[in-house]
Amino acid sequence: MAKTQLGARVDEDVAELARKRAADLGLSVGDYLARLVQEDASGLRARALDAAARFLAEHQAIFDEAEAEADGRRPEGSRGARAA
DSSP: OOOOOOOOOOOHHHHHHHHHHHHHHTOOHHHHHHHHHHHHHHTHHHHHHHHHHHHHHHHHHHHHHHHHHHTTOOOTTOOSOOOO
8 A cells, every 4th residue: 555644743742652652562653643543533442442431430449449458548438347
């Protein structure tokens, strides 16, 4: 497939993030951006974000409890120490 060159201006921090993420994935910046556009256009990104939101909504209490325990707080709604 023939390639077309595009130009875009972004903040330096965004450009650096793109460079780093592309390198992490073993892609050129151009291929990385093409992948993002294809995922966005296909709806893949939206479906993944929706799935993540549903997962968090379903399991939020578990995350809240773990965070509270890590901070040394008693989780909201807990009635005291757990039985071993």
